Amino acid sequence: MDHVTQFLAQNTHIHHATPQSQDYEDLREQFIIQETRRPAIIIRPRSIEDISALISLFKAHDLPFGVRGGGHDMFGRTQVQDGITLDMRDISHVHVDKESQTVRIGGGVINMDLHRELQKHNVTTPHGVTPTVGFTGWAIHGGYGLLSSHYGVGADNIVGARVVDAQGQVRDADETMLTAIRGGGGSVAVVYELTVKVYPSDKILAGFYIYQSDDLAATIRLYNENYRKLKENDIPQALSIYQAVMNGPQGLAFVSYLVWSSSDLEEGQKWAEKVAALAPVTVNNVVPTTFLEFNELAASFIEKKTWGTIFCPGFYDLTPEVVNVIGTHTENRPNKPGLVFGIHELRREAPRENKNSVFNARDPHFLVEIIPMVSAEEGWEELLAWGQQFYDDLMKTDPANILSTPYLPLTSNERLTSEAVFGDRLEVLKKAKELYDPQNLFKHTIVQP
Template sequence: MTLETHRPQTGPGLPAGLTPDSVELFRAQLRGALIQPGDADYAEACQLYNAMIHKRPAMVARCADVADVIATVALARERKLPLAVRGGGHNGGGLGLVDDGLVIDLSRMRGVRVDPDARTVRVAGGAVWGDVDHATHAFGLAVPSGIISTTGVGGLTLGGGLGHLTRRFGLTIDNLISVDMVLADGRFVTANEDNHRDLFWAVRGGGGNFGVVTSFLFRANPVDTVIGGPTLWPLDRAAEVMAWYREFLPAAPEELNGFFAFITVPPAPPFPEELHLQKMCGVVWCYTGDPARADELFKPVLALKPALHGVMPMPFPMLQTAFDALYPPGHQWYWRADFVREIPDAAIERHVSFAERLPSMQSTMHLYPIDGAVHRVGPHDTAFRFRDARWSEVIVGVDPSPERAADISTWAKEYWNALHPYSAGGAYVNFMMEEGQERVQATYGDNYPRLVAVKRAYDPENLFHVNQNIQPGPVNPPSVAH
């Protein structure tokens, strides 16, 4: 009995150039699973973190090892199949899947190995940050990452990496030592400061444009117990608090990180009942310095008489998982973002007007600090260009119900349109939807021609194009040395 007889296709047919026999030959090459429409696990394999987006790939190769990745890249290249790469699957634009094409799913490749003596961490390409935090915390170490533990290591890293440890230890890419990659031509290479330096420069902020990263080697930092949590004020004090925050945080020691947020208080512990479902403004803190200095550092915060000061000592992984339950996979999401250098009073006024109209409990605006250690790396030292920014602003409309998709999207778009004139022009690629080439080029600025040159050298046919795409088009880039 043939495969097609006992498992009929119910979704997209086979892409042009593939036959049932060629698919079976490919399946036989894999140690992992090949998932197609009609399989029991196809729907699960196609679930995206952002449920606003739906895609129907023809095949999902759930790779078990590097050999599986090489075989899948070879099939996509030889048969000219649309190809997407999926790690943790958190991408706001749903770029981990592709309609009617082939998906490299790295979710089975989640190994993490810590070398406590060298303070390094080897992380497989399909791991999520919760895997890394679990492994490193046993040794009193951490790698700078994001703020949600279910975020994939690969996507966050390749876009730059912003989070609780940014001011003290830099972006995630500033702690990246090397990557192992499968290239478009099937080669397996290690890129670092000594080998394929141009490629190593490009993957530090340039996204998944240049190949499939199967392994990351990070430098880890001494982080164990942190002093963290939210401080909240009533929304009618938002203008006052935001004006204070824009001055306070850049002047604070780098050991103190805090991102500003507009929120609707969740109706659950640890928040007191009298604050449940109130719209508020706040700062989520992470202090990694000497605990004896914490009280002094937070005196100006308490002087503003917050409604809640939920700051306390906690293991770093506890802070990293604090928002996981609020933002599970499967909600409707619409993201818009910008880099920000200054927050003038006129911008604050517009922020507050949209905060008053937060359309759902999960909808929010965050300002992630970009200063401290980030500013000690030059704007041309990695592909991540906006090192002179002070914040990464992200506006997200979020709701569990598909019926609210239009409402949350409209709010986010209008909010972004109102604040964009006060931005630096580009945006953090991990916070972007599919917004077109003009936005991609604005994000990389004068680093874009060099990225195009690296793209031409390593992926001239643009096999890896389901991303915030660097197109190997007509430019006059500087020469690229391999």
């Protein structure tokens, strides 16, 4: 590490922290508390030149490093024990270009900060449901959210990337590298900045419904039965729903987050009423609003850090068999939960760009997020056992309905193979890896083709 210490002594504008530094713990912490890997040093570059110099140094001296954005990897795969954390959070610029309908987003920008800037220009871009997640870390691995069915997943909205490659060189990603970045994460480069599409967005209709929850399993069944019927009509792309069970002011409740992302709010209201009618509603919080306000609301429901993990099986359809398992395990959930489960949906109407990306989950599907999370270690073992059983029982349902493509960011390494994640896109990713990082400098990224 002497070379790094020397470099930092000559570049005092770059903030860094070692275990002796006062702010080390704050900087090291991630969303998942029990992930305790301790890097020897955390370095926060401020420019692409800083990143380039650092990557060249790491390469020359064979120093192990991980790249950190929002710190939301669920399985602690971002930081390297006794290695270096390249913490991107000081690369935090957001520049909207209305003419090209794009935004340039610094590699360490957090979703919530992105939205503060986008709102000033009355535009939006697909983003995750949780506002504290890093935008780049979310988009380059796929990126599900409440705009996926309208504008596609995060990766599909990436139109450019300025990066530092495995030679330490600054470059604009060419089409082959961009294809690998769209779904292949940080496996071929450190992303200094993404350019992504934006869409006009002034007022939207958004919020949540809380449904009668004294018999949670029955409500979940009724809602999904009716939702399947609703889907027999063509649901407009502008409508998105994320169903979840969470602990609110009235206790454990089944909720449905709704976003109507077109400017025709009158039409949106009609669809919102159909969603409200899926089961008896007790609280209606769906109002004309903005993405910024909606994200502020969503942020207020989520812990900044937590004990926990996630199980995330995918299904082509929420069949009655799957819904029954969800209902049963919602009822027997131990401890006082914040969240129990949430479900992302990629509908058949969603734009699906396959050729120019390696993100492979292209058929319409649902991702069921089983969320064993608690604010303290107490009760964790019991909760984990609950999550495991919930997952095992879901995986015993009709195999033909189980999505063959695991979602890498929300799946632990033991439950995935590159073949399953990337399918026939794996060859494309492997070729890009050979071309741009043949010596695997980026060996500590969560994608390893």
